[in-house]
Amino acid sequence: MSRASTSRRGSDSRPELLSPAGSLEAFFAAMENGADAVYCGLPEFSARAKAKNVTFDDLGHMLDYAHERDRKIYVTLNTLIKEAELPTLVRTLADLEHQGVDAVIVQDAAVWRLARTHFPGLRLHASTQMTIHNAAGVRTLEKLGFSRAVLARELTLEEIAALRKQTRLELEHFVHGALCFSFSGQCYFSSWLGGQSGNRGRCAQPCRRRYRYQQQQGYYFSPNDLCAIDLLPELMAAGIGSLKIEGRMKSAEYVAAVVGAYRQVIDAAPAQRKEAVREAKQSLKLSFGRLPTRGFLTGPRPTDIAVPSVKGATGRFLGEISAAGRSSITFKTRDALHIGDRLRVQPHSDQAGTAFTVKTLSIGKRSAKQAPGGTLVNVPSPFENRFKKGDAVFKVSSRKAFTLSDAACRRRLKGAPPRPLPVSLSVRLQNGQLQLKAQSGEVTLERSFDVSSFEAQNNPLNTETLKEVFARGGDTPLELAELHTADLPPVVIPPRELKEIRRTFYGELAGLIARDREQQRRSHLEQAQAALLPEKEAAPAKNARLTVALGSLRDLHLLNDPAVDRIIVPLVPHRAADIAAGVAKLRNRREQVTWDLPFILFDTTWQQARDAVHALVSAGFHSFRLNNLGHFELFNGVREQETLKLTAGYRLFSLNTQAVSAWKDLGIGEVTLYPEDDRENLAALLRRDTGVETAITVHGQIPLITSRIHIKGVRSDRPVVSDRDEKYIVQSRGGLTTISSETDFSLIGHLAELRATGTERFVVDLAHVGAFSPRGKQILAAYAEDRPPAQTSSFNFERELV
The missing domain is CATH 3.20.20.380 (Copper homeostasis (CutC) domain)
Structure with missing residues (x-):
């Protein structure tokens, strides 16, 4: 059973600020820094399978916590589903509908079909993985029953505004975080190299590696990070209703800094927005991303979106290792360094970097708790003989990081009261009986209670008295939404009796609702399971x-x-x-x-x-x-x-x-x-x-990548070559770039x-x-x-x- 929740934005025209929540810690960072909604994944069917993600038990408590604060939670089911996974998908959809999530984010048409047919309580958002990039695509989603489209990141502000005029569907767009070189959903690069599919949430990010073109080394397929914080008025004017921050693989510290910065700008009055943007940009410098770009928002041929000379690694570049011991590294740090900071060392090859936390450091022969920028430092490494002279060192989080353990997160979540279910209540007093009729969703309950009543000398039974009594759900997750009373006689009923009636009546109603919801969950699940196709006897094709x-x-x-x-x-x-x-x-x-x-x-x-x-x-x-x-x-x-x-x-x-x-x-x-x-x-x-x-x-x-990004100076007559000597052909045609293997x-x-x-x-x-x-x-x-x-x-x- 779904439950609509009210956004913290109330009735104003400000857009929704949507934050990633790749962990419970990041969820609280988003909540505490002003997110209107978060999106998170489950262990299955999430496009960020390597994120911590959340369990169903976590999700129920998160929904209680978020809805109490008028926030929303969207669950990502934005991967492609294998045939053997359909039964698990069906159970997942049944549980998500039962939990009352605010929406699910979808890539595979299977999720759309099963939800539309068997789980009508689920609202559907079309993932950016569906490559929705024109008005016809959005209108098709509208006809299919989607409530929102997450637009392709390749659109310009002008294209978004033109699209907005042709549909009433909610539109969501990324405003901050990592960019894919390819149109989302259309990249097979990672899968081609080792079966780890980006469309199944396991991208190994080969685009971030270093390649060679005509003996020139470069990061040809590695885009910089999107930052549209100074374009928020233009995005709102273009019709974007939800501003999405990328980063389910990012730390809670990142979430706190980025959400806080965007909240500051969204809430700023027009006269103060310029100063708010300036301050927010200063805060964003601490979020440890790549160089910022506005992406395609300002035009279809951005020159700063992918610069081959810029490393594809995230974090703040501190310097290169000048000496590597068996279990320590020495480098001149460009930025202040503290015990507790987290570093990642990126080798010169295209291999993945290695991260560790600074436990101790020294300046010369002197131990120190911190080192100012410009200092030659020696940092012990927990890895023996892992690093080499010339490897790059990045700071990826600071000692001031938002810290909350999983256990502390769960303790805080369990303190959230259950989400109240609205009740419409009618009350009549007749022939010494208090007659109650309640409706909540599809459940109706009518009961009559014998009561002691006395002629009122003053303060007779009235609507306000009944509202005060029945407004409280007691031990049940019920909330009085409407109260209707017939003409009430001028009598008094002892408060103790009214409270006992409320306890009994609401207890029975809550039980009925719980049984109805469970019966609905079971019914929807059984119908969906029955709709899955059985195996047939093999019928070989003689001549395909x-x-x-x-x-x-x-x-x-x-x-x-x-x-x-x-x-x-x-x-x-x-x-x-x-x-x-x-x-x-x-x-x-x-x-x-x-x-x-x-x-x-x-x-x-x-x-x-x-x-x-x-x-x-x-x-x-x-x-x-x-x-x-x-x-x-x-x-x-x-x-x-x-x-x-x-x-x-x-x-x-x-x-x-x-x-x-x-x-x-x-x-x-x-x-x-x-x-x-x-x-x-x-x-x-x-x-x-x-x-x-x-x-x-x-x-x-196979076009491993299809992109709107133009790679200046790279032509199809010579291959781009990896450190493993794999060769790729880059072709540009009709404003699009494709990267294909020579094989x-x-x-x-x-x-x-x-x-x-x-x-x-x-x-x-x-x-x-x-x-x-x-x-x-x-x-x-x-x-x-x-x-x-x-x-x-x-x-x-x-x-x-x-």
């Missing part, structure tokens, strides 16, 4: 059909190959003339062509794409591959709607049968399964009948195994090499023989997707 994805229309004659059933061609909105010319060549092959929609369509090009779609439909084409929620509206008003053949591309995330069923609900007839997936999960999904045709990409170049993804060599699972269609993507190039011909020949092509990777297929 072949689709080939092309890079342009010039390879259309590949359809003359009898082995090729269908081709996929990119739909480039601004090249309508080329599309029209290509259409003329196709004659009677229209049914064999699927047009692939660009998954990033900012509002400035969305109408062009819509016009192109309508022109193609008018020319007799009906098959389109959708790659973002904003694509569904492209087909509004198409006369031949019933003849459309819509396919979900892999960027719409189909990792489980509930997601596949969600796309089916939205009119999709075929889904391309997720290339990041592993053998076990693919088989588990395909063992269940969704009623939707499935396709698997068995060869292609192709391929499941060729496993085709017989995939056919045995019942796969109905294979997709070979040759857009990057061309179907008739030597490499393209080699790949198609390998496909025909089910022989692994040289220099390819099976991605996560043969290892677990974590």
Whole structure:
């Protein structure tokens, strides 16, 4: 049963300040420094799996504590879900609805479908992982029953303001913290290197490492940290209702400093805002982040968002190690250093840094409790022979950190009173009986109590007296919201009797409510569990059909190959003339062509794409591959709607049968399964009948990162190389940057195994090499023989997707 809570903002127009709470300590830091709401994760299904996260027991007490103060708590379920995890997801949703969380933050369509169908008490927020970047995407969320969209961080203020005018949905945007180089939800870099998927909350952050381009070392894929504190009026004017701070992996100290700074600016009167921003920026210097940038808010081509010469590490740079002993380091500190400060030493290689707390330090041969900036210091290290001369030293937190142990946090939480449930009460006194009728949610209770009544000499029984008695819930979590009384006779009832009636009546009502809520939880859970698809008997596909994805229309004659059933061609909105010319060549092959929609369509090009779609439909084409929620509206008003053949591309995330069923609900007839997936999960999904045709990409170049960030001076003719000699191609086209491995993804060599699972269609993507190039011909020949092509990777297929 959900419970709406009132924001501490009251009825004013100030936006919600939304803070991370990656630990109980950070939760209290947010509460004490002015957050209107926090977002936190559970041990499962959180995009920050490495955060401490919270238990269900913690969450219940946190909700009591927050709601008592008119604050809100949103729970992140913003990862992709494997098939075997669906039963756990269902139990989680049932428990969250029962707990009365204020909203859940969603990436996977499975969570949306299960919540919409079986857990109506849950409010849904669309995670930034859903890559919502245009008005059509937001309007689609509105139709799907979401209450809020967390917009992509790549939007400008101008784009946000234009989007705001086209929807009534709540809009949330990040204003502070770490930025991803890629559009959120569209990065496969970490997973490609070792199966640790950013879309499952386990990003290993390879973008933060150092790379080499033409012998020039640099942090090419490491953005600086977002700081929009001086743009808050512009964000509010653009229509952002929730200002979100990133940082569930960050310390409570970070949360306290950043929340406090933003609270100060939000609450400042217009005349004092300039001074408030100045003071807040001084406070933010203590939050130990990277260099600040406004990101894309001020324009689509920021020059300060990613600077290759700037290290990707967080914290305040103190200096480089000048001497490294077996268990100590010596360096000249740029900043004051105290016992209790926490340091991280970052090696010159692209390996992760190592953190430790300063227990003792010395200046020369003298022990000291602190050292001023500019001092050469020696600090003992708890790690033997770990560090080297030249390694960088960063301060990541100070001795003045917000400190509260987990045990102290839990003691404080358990002191919070249970959230009161509102009661509407009607009272009548008739024939010596006090007749009560109460309603709370779906529960109604009527009871009559014999009472002793005496003719009143003064102060007869009245509404105010009854309100005073029944306002208190006693030992029950009940709160009088409304009181209705019939005409009351001029009598007095002993206060002791009224209090006893209240105790008995409220006790029974609270019991009924508890049983009703538990029954509702059980009912919703059982319905959702029954809706999960059972395994079916395997029906091997004798000859899965072949689709080939092309890079342009010039390879259309590949359809003359009898082995090729269908081709996929990119739909480039601004090249309508080329599309029209290509259409003329196709004659009677229209049914064999699927047009692939660009998954990033900012509002400035969305109408062009819509016009192109309508022109193609008018020319007799009906098959389109959708790659973002904003694509569904492209087909509004198409006369031949019933003849459309819509396919979900892999960027719409189909990792489980509930997601596949969600796309089916939205009119999709075929889904391309997720290339990041592993053998076990693919088989588990395909063992269940969704009623939707499935396709698997068995060869292609995986764009590990897709970004709006331009990397100055880096071109596609030379690779960017890691310290491990892994090579990556950087391409810029149409205002977007993609980073791909020189090594192709391929499941060729496993085709017989995939056919045995019942796969109905294979997709070979040759857009990057061309179907008739030597490499393209080699790949198609390998496909025909089910022989692994040289220099390819099976991605996560043969290892677990974590």
